[in-house]
Amino acid sequence: MSSSSLKPTLSSSGRSSDPTGEIHVIVGPMFAGKTTALLRRINSECNNGRNVAMIKSSKDIRYAIDSVVTHDGMKFPCWALPNLLSFKDKLGAEEYDKLDVIGIDEAQFFDDLYDFCCNAADCHGKIVILAGLDGDYMRFFSFLFAYFYFSFHPYETRCELCSKRAFFTLRKTDETKTELIGGSDVYMPVCRQHYVDGQAVMEVTRTVLDSCSEVQTDFCLEEVAVV
Numbered sequence: 534m535s536s537s538s539l540k541p542t543l544s545s546s547g548r549s550s551d552p553t554g555e556i557h558v559i560v561g562p563m564f565a566g567k568t569t570a571l572l573r574r575i576n577s578e579c580n581n582g583r584n585v586a587m588i589k590s591s592k593d594i595r596y597a598i599d600s601v602v603t604h605d606g607m608k609f610p611c612w613a614l615p616n617l618l619s620f621k622d623k624l625g626a627e628e629y630d631k632l633d634v635i636g637i638d639e640a641q642f643f644d645d646l647y648d649f650c651c652n653a654a655d656c657h658g659k660i661v662i663l664a665g666l667d668g669d670y671m672r673f674f675s676f677l678f679a680y681f682y683f684s685f686h687p688y689e690t691r692c693e694l695c696s697k698r699a700f701f702t703l704r705k706t707d708e709t710k711t712e713l714i715g716g717s718d719v720y721m722p723v724c725r726q727h728y729v730d731g732q733a734v735m736e737v738t739r740t741v742l743d744s745c746s747e748v749q750t751d752f753c754l755e756e757v758a759v760v
């Protein structure tokens with residue numbers, strides 16, 4: 534399929550039936566082949582019949598205004614935007630809902646990257662593929678890398694609740710301090726969906742406990758039913 538003939542949003546056979554989203558990150562220095570890798574992934578998703586949209590920052594129109602372009606000239610049509618949270622409005626809610634995959638090039642230029650990606654993956658079931666610099670010319674580490682460390686998963690296990698691939702550790706207690714030594718009494722590996730569900734349950738539970746001072750606070754998540 535020729536990328537140059539494609540509109541920014543590609544219609545094909547419809548949405549994936551799996552509601553769980555994913556975030557994939559491609560990072561490295563300039564000229565490392567990040568955009569090439571992103572285009573390869575996006576083309577492959579298109580060829581598999583997924584609805585795809587590509588976004589880049591409107592700050593970067595070096596090679597083209599409305600295409601992502603690699604240093605050696607490969608192209609893919611895109612939305613050039615000043616921020617990501619405007620994307621849904623620009624595209625229209627109906628078209629956004631049909632999307633399976635969102636590619637974002639030059640991701641380091643978007644201040645709202647974290648909110649957009651988590652929302653798209655956690656709440657809307659999108660597969661988000663990011664490409665960006667992992668550091669600037671001073672070798673300062675990019676927050677892009679830190680925010681999305683969970684998208685790099687050389688070691689993985691299975692979700693304790695549904696057996697899908699697990700990338701997250703869910704804390705089962707209401708303790709909020711960062712360091713809390715424990716084993717399976719306190720933690721469990723979960724998939725994205727069960728992480729989101731589990732956090733929501735914990736949030737509600739904390740609110741209830743906060744408003745009811747006599748209630749004992751040493752509960753465990755198993756007691757509050759996670760589905």
Ligand SMILES: Nc1ncnc2c1ncn2[C@@H]1O[C@H](COP(=O)(O)OP(=O)(O)O)[C@@H](O)[C@H]1O
Nearest residue numbers: 562563564565566567568569570602603604605
């Ligand atoms: N110094 C350079 N100037 C221009 N093009 C280069 C240079 N070094 C490598 N390239 C080409 O750029 C390609 C990678 O481009 P691209 O995927 O856009 O990289 P990135 O997005 O990581 O900056 C390489 O395969 C190579 O052909």
Ligand SMILES: Cc1cn([C@H]2C[C@H](O)[C@@H](COP(=O)(O)O)O2)c(=O)[nH]c1=O
Nearest residue numbers: 562563564568593665666668669670671
């Ligand atoms: C190192 C560095 C880069 N940039 C800019 C320069 C380019 O517009 C992009 C990187 O593009 P590429 O696709 O990864 O080649 O970022 C910058 O603004 N500041 C820097 O320190």
